[in-house]
Amino acid sequence: MLSGTxxxxxxxxxxxxxxxxxxxxxxxxxxxxxxxxxxxxxKILHELVRAGILMSLRGKHGGFxxxxxxxxxxxxxxxxxxxxxGEQRTCLLGRAECSDRDPCPMHxxxxxxxxxxxxxxxxxxxxxxxxxxxxxxxRSGV
Amino acid sequence: MLSGTxxxxxxxxxxxxxxxxxxxxxxxxxxxxxxxxxxxxxKILHELVRAGILMSLRGKHGGFxxxxxxxxxxxxxxxxxxxxxGEQRTCLLGRAECSDRDPCPMHxxxxxxxxxxxxxxxxxxxxxxxxxxxxxxxRSGV
DNA sequence: CGATATTATCATGTGTATGTCAGAATATAG
DNA sequence: CTATATTCTGACATACACATGATAATATCG
Numbered sequence: 001m002l003s004g005t006x007x008x009x010x011x012x013x014x015x016x017x018x019x020x021x022x023x024x025x026x027x028x029x030x031x032x033x034x035x036x037x038x039x040x041x042x043k044i045l046h047e048l049v050r051a052g053i054l055m056s057l058r059g060k061h062g063g064f065x066x067x068x069x070x071x072x073x074x075x076x077x078x079x080x081x082x083x084x085x086g087e088q089r090t091c092l093l094g095r096a097e098c099s100d101r102d103p104c105p106m107h108x109x110x111x112x113x114x115x116x117x118x119x120x121x122x123x124x125x126x127x128x129x130x131x132x133x134x135x136x137x138x139r140s141g142v
Numbered sequence: 143m144l145s146g147t148x149x150x151x152x153x154x155x156x157x158x159x160x161x162x163x164x165x166x167x168x169x170x171x172x173x174x175x176x177x178x179x180x181x182x183x184x185k186i187l188h189e190l191v192r193a194g195i196l197m198s199l200r201g202k203h204g205g206f207x208x209x210x211x212x213x214x215x216x217x218x219x220x221x222x223x224x225x226x227x228g229e230q231r232t233c234l235l236g237r238a239e240c241s242d243r244d245p246c247p248m249h250x251x252x253x254x255x256x257x258x259x260x261x262x263x264x265x266x267x268x269x270x271x272x273x274x275x276x277x278x279x280x281r282s283g284v
Numbered sequence: 285c286g287a288t289a290t291t292a293t294c295a296t297g298t299g300t301a302t303g304t305c306a307g308a309a310t311a312t313a314g
Numbered sequence: 315c316t317a318t319a320t321t322c323t324g325a326c327a328t329a330c331a332c333a334t335g336a337t338a339a340t341a342t343c344g
Contacts, residue, residue, distance in 0.1 A: 001143075004332070007236035014247055026290070040333050046292065059341020062290045094149035105156055105271040113262045120255045129247040146302070168320070182303050188322065201311020204320045 006082040017070040024063030071127035090114040148224040159212040166205030213269035232256040
């Protein structure tokens with residue numbers, strides 16, 4: 001459903017959102033916590049900074065923190081940086097243009113499900129999923 | 143949502159399902175009709191044959207045809223040959239194990255949508271989408 | 285200032301999906 | 315039997331997602 005990169009980003013943001021506000025977490029600590037290759041996560045975090053989702057601090061005691069309240073951060077803001085999802089590219093058959101007026105054969109049947117997916121990513125926020133305590137035998141705080 | 147290969151396969155099968163039964167279509171004609179690279183489509187068609195979805199005839203007047211009625215062919219039969227979809231790999235965060243008993247943070251909220259996707263591919267058949275006449279300005283009979 | 289910890293940036297490597305090509309196998313027609 | 319049309323098969327090419335490593339820039343601390 002999502003690219004590996006988008007999954008990594010979501011995991012990192014969820015982990016950051018669980019930290020106390022104002023505290024920073026280093027890329028290394030985050031990489032360990034969410035089980036993503038250190039250097040690769042560095043790039044992903046940097047993209048999130050450029051998108052205004054995270055803030056970064058360099059130097060000693062540096063690291064990353066959320067740039068906003070997690071209740072103001074729908075999943076689509078993160079996912080759309082890495083994957084095409086939602087309005088664009090919903091055509092199941094890969095047509096560039098696929099709409100009610102110029103539909104592919106699947107369009108009519110697929111439409112409702114596609115809209116539910118769009119709504120999920122658009123309306124679910126990071127805060128919404130923090131409540132899920134991710135209990136028990138997890139190897140990390142994903 | 144689907145890999146390019148899975149999309150190609152769906153387009154080819156839909157096109158074949160529109161032909162009169164017993165008639166065969168060559169890979170070349172199919173490739174032109176659904177706008178997929180000839181040689182690559184050949185491999186995809188061969189996979190569909192091995193999976194029992196198509197039948198093939200070699201030699202002069204050879205080609206491909208559906209091995210069953212399109213009303214007995216749910217989309218998942220085709221898609222699952224190329225993509226992991228449905229029951230397996232529904233975890234949004236990419237966890238190997240993600241269930242009600244060992245959920246990721248997204249699990250609870252994502253579940254309903256994931257099930258709708260699974261149902262769509264499991265219950266929609268090729269026959270269901272043939273009714274959609276894919277009218278007007280299409281470049282081909284996708 | 286110098287040592288250190290951290291992010292930012294760039295060059296490179298690896299693996300998989302996608303795509304191409306050439307030839308082998310097989311069927312039909314004359 | 316020969317020519318031809320087609321699928322089948324395997325080797326190769328390309329593009330991009332994923333990943334690694336080295337170095338520069340920047341901030342803190344003593």
